[in-house]
Each structure stands twice: as structure tokens, then as C-alpha cells.
């Protein structure tokens with residue numbers, strides 16, 4: 500019996516996966532197809548969606564869209580997903596021994612084959628196939644055969660980021676998968692729905708712009724892009740309150756706000772960064788110190804700014820929706836030289852305050868002095 504095995508995290512499964520599976524079935528002509536969602540890939544780490552949700556999405560996004568002749572012989576194998584531990588492919592194939600096995604995967608996974616558990620035993624236990632993905636230079640080992648066809652340049656990693664930024668993913672995901680993600684509020688949809696219902700439309704749009712820019716800057720500068728996106732999404736969560744409620748919140752929660760009296764007298768809106776940090780912790784369950792620090796420091800800055808603090812400060816000051824003339828140049832500069840962009844953004848903020856004869860918070864002044872030090 501010829502068995503086609505399709506393993507992966509499927510976090511979430513997309514149209515590229517479905518096209519690859521159908522093309523592989525047409526080429527290999529199996530008697531049986533087994534889709535094996537992993538509990539946790541030994542190489543890729545923990546998926547965002549839990550195993551139960553990924554099993555349902557594998558049915559909606561991989562099995563259901565198959566042409567009927569292949570759907571009839573296809574089943575989803577839940578053993579790996581339910582194992583509650585990473586299962587190596589060598590174990591999965593061992594359980595299917597006796598059949599003529601054909602294993603398919605994407606180009607990136609195929610290229611990582613030498614790092615898989617027991618590659619020499621694996622190599623001889625199946626015929627190996629991969630689907631080429633445009634835009635990747637990863638080279639699979641020579642024993643991999645290419646599945647004929649062109650497959651869209653989609654990756655689940657990119658889709659998770661797009662979903663968390665409220666972008667339209669209908670070209671890449673089947674409607675049933677998208678509906679399931681929305682119903683279960685997976686991939687950051689829970690955070691988006693709270694922000695959407697508490698912020699003004701303009702503030703929500705700004706939030707998405709900041710999160711997107713922070714994520715791109717983090718990628719460019721080798722920081723954690725998931726943390727940067729989350730910090731960007733939550734940085735203005737406190738803006739749901741008008742100034743007098745921000746002041747009441749800070750008092751009630753006894754937030755440690757430096758120069759609180761001067762802030763209350765000059766511009767209580769400056770409290771929103773501290774309130775956003777508190778909301779991030781309490782309402783959104785964030786405990787990561789880097790994310791919380793970036794949210795806290797995005798308005799006033801600090802004497803010592805960590806990499807994520809700098810990224811969020813610049814992303815907030817130079818986001819796409821900022822109208823001032825230096826925003827576009829700061830945005831472009833930030834990809835080449837983050838510190839130079841930070842200096843430009845702080846200078847702009849100070850100049851704006853001075854032009855209005857406004858009080859300057861000592862944290863901003865000390866940040867400027869650190870950046871201006873020869």
C-alpha cells in the first residue's frame with residue numbers, strides 16, 4: 500500500500516499547504532493519505548494555537564478542500580498532536596511501517612532535514628518530496644524530489660503576524676479556517692477585539708500602524724518581532740480613558756509615576772503610558788518585562804532605553820499615520836540606524852513641547868542628554 504504522509508504544525512493551515520497536498524496526491528497517486536499535525540515541532544517550538552484547534556483547522560483547511568477522489572482516502576492522524584510532547588518524524592514513520600511511505604513537506608522543512616532525529620534511518624524509510632516555495636533560498640538535500648507545480652509564497656509565520664495586525668488574510672486562508680480563527684479568537688484576535696471596542700477608530704488605526712512598524716524594525720535589528728508587535732498593540736491601551744479618568748486610575752492603582760504632580764498640572768494624558776502598562780499586565784495578562792518596559796517608556800523615554808524600548812519609541816513617533824514632516828525621514832532612518840532615528844524623534848518631541856512653552860519631563864531631558872553625549 501502506498502501511503503502519502505503530510506506532517507507539519509499547520510499553525511494555521513493555508514491554501515499553499517492545500518495546493519501542495521493536492522499536487523503531491525496527483526503525482527504520487529497514493530492508496531491512502533495521512534495528515535499528521537504535530538503537537539510541537541522539535542525544531543520550531545511551541546505552536547501558537549493548541550493541538551485541538553489545529554486538528555480542527557487541519558480538517559477545514561487541508562482535508563475538506565481536497566478533490567473528492569483524494570478526500571475519500573484521506574484521514575487526519577491525531578496521535579502526534581495528542582502526544583503532549585514533541586514527536587520525531589522517525590517515530591511517526593516507524594508506526595506506519597510495512598507501507599510504501601511517501602513523505603511531503605515544504606521547502607524550508609526539507610532543507611532542515613539533516614537536523615532531524617536520525618536522518619540516515621529516515622532517509623531509507625520513505626521517499627521524500629518537497630514543494631518549492633518562491634522567495635526561499637533554502638536547499639533541500641539531494642534525496643528530496645520536487646513536487647511539480649507552483650506553490651504560493653505563503654508561510655504560517657507571516658500569516659500569524661498578519662492576523663495579529665487585523666489584516667485581510669482571505670486570499671491565503673480558506674473561509675472555514677478564517678471563520679474558525681475568528682470564532683475561537685486565535686492568533687491575537689482576542690487582543691484586537693478588546694482594542695477595537697475600547698479605542699477610537701483613529702487610535703485603533705494608529706495602534707496597528709505602530710505595531711506593524713515595531714515588528715518590522717525588530718526584524719531588521721534582530722529583536723523579538725512577536726514582542727515588538729505586542730508592545731505596539733498595547734502601547735496606547737490606556738488611551739481609552741480621558742485625562743481625568745487616567746488620573747483617577749493612576750491614583751487608585753497607586754502607579755509609580757515619576758513627577759506625578761507636575762504631570763497632573765501640565766498634561767495628564769502623559770499618564771497613559773503607565774496606565775497602558777498596567778492594563779497590559781492585568782487585562783491582557785502580559786508578564787514579559789521587555790514588553791512592559793517598552794509600553795511604559797514609549798512616551799517619556801528613560802535614561803536607559805533597552806532595544807525594545809527604542810524600537811517602540813521610534814515606531815510610535817514615526818508611524819505611518821504621523822503627519823509631521825520628520826516622521827517619514829525618521830521612519831526610513833530607523834531601518835538604517837535606530838539610534839539616529841531615536842535621537843531625531845526625541846529632538847522633534849522636545850522642539851514641539853518647547854514651541855508650545857510646555858513643561859518637559861525630566862525623563863525626556865535625561866534621555867536627550869544621553870543621546871546627545873559626545
Ligand SMILES: [Fe+2]
Nearest residue numbers: 734735797798
Ligand atoms: Fe502613546
Ligand SMILES: [Fe+2]
Nearest residue numbers: 709734735815
Ligand atoms: Fe501611540
